[in-house]
Amino acid sequence: MLFSFSESAIDTAAASRSLADPGAGGFVSFEGWVRNLNEGRRVQKLEYEAFTQLAIKEGTRIVEAALHKFAIRHARCIHRVGPLNIGELAVWVGVSAEHRGEAFDACRFIIDEVKHRVPIWKKEHYEDGDSGWVNCEHCAAAPHHPHAH
Amino acid sequence: MLFSFSESAIDTAAASRSLADPGAGGFVSFEGWVRNLNEGRRVQKLEYEAFTQLAIKEGTRIVEAALHKFAIRHARCIHRVGPLNIGELAVWVGVSAEHRGEAFDACRFIIDEVKHRVPIWKKEHYEDGDSGWVNCEHCAAAPHHPHAH
Amino acid sequence: MKIRVQYFALLREQARCSQEDVQTQAATPAALFAELGRRHTFSLSPSQLKVAINGDFASWDQALADNDMVVFIPPVAGG
């Protein structure tokens, strides 16, 4: 499972172990944590929603591309779905490689691509009671109802 | 303790937790694992030795420099000393930041600098029975005794 | 023909449902979205959306077939 979803806390220790390799000298991991602030607004909690069928395909393609593009041993990405609180782990990416430079580059490539290409959406709930879908509310070109929900 | 040594297995979960911050959205960690191969030679095990007094000073300066140079929240490096087997964790670097780009850059900066500047030495024991201090045997300019020990 | 439309995130909230089966003559996703927009109030325009047919990315002018599953994909925000 190069790319998968988790509805409960991601077990990063087990995930890291799954990338172990006696020929790997470097391991880089990225963790996306839920921040209490986004674009100047105080965030209380959030929820992730995914188009799972396509997201797993697209996420897997990204990790496969990294395995092809960089001289790495193993790579994997796990994304949470459902409600999350501040400080919780939203996404984990791990890469093992013979040498650290490739592990850094591949890990960054994967998280950048996942954020841009995989059909996952994030709804933020703000301390002021408002809420909104990130990247969907502010760029809407049609008549805009920022407080509609 | 921005930089420290450990004589037993590094508790990466506890180390990661120590860098938690509700304002941090990205966390990047690097793990250096003992490889079974270095410069074409089969490695069986190795040992790390440190000039602890100066290594802690220099390692701390590196992490402090990263905290100054990059927009990050927290950073930390833990290095093993003593004997290690293949696959074991030799060094851990963790960085939390508001945004992931700075976390990646700072993490890489720290491990690069630690490898170049901190007085730590690595002796590899090879499967053929030979052994050698990495970076010390091959660059020796004076009369060279590669199999003296 | 019958098309099953799945909605996610902001579109799901604006359509007030996560899935609906529509009888339509729309030949393409572009035509289908325009048709759905007459019944729902979508704040996102096609230029801000991507399209998937039967679980794969597709183009706005791909021909629709009976029983296709169509998803309009709002700007993503994973990670």
Next chain:
Amino acid sequence: MKIRVQYFALLREQARCSQEDVQTQAATPAALFAELGRRHTFSLSPSQLKVAINGDFASWDQALADNDMVVFIPPVAGG
């Protein structure tokens, strides 16, 4: 004067000890290393080493003082 010399890694093995106290007239680490090199077989030259005095990096021509602690630092290999 008395200088305490600590050895690490390859130099420790080549000196066959991790620490020794030497009585010396050497005014600098450079002179001290040359003097020690007449008793030990070091395979590394000063150009490959760094020097620390009393736990801090120092230069090869820094003046030594009585009871200084000197370390010659072989090429490092952390990580």
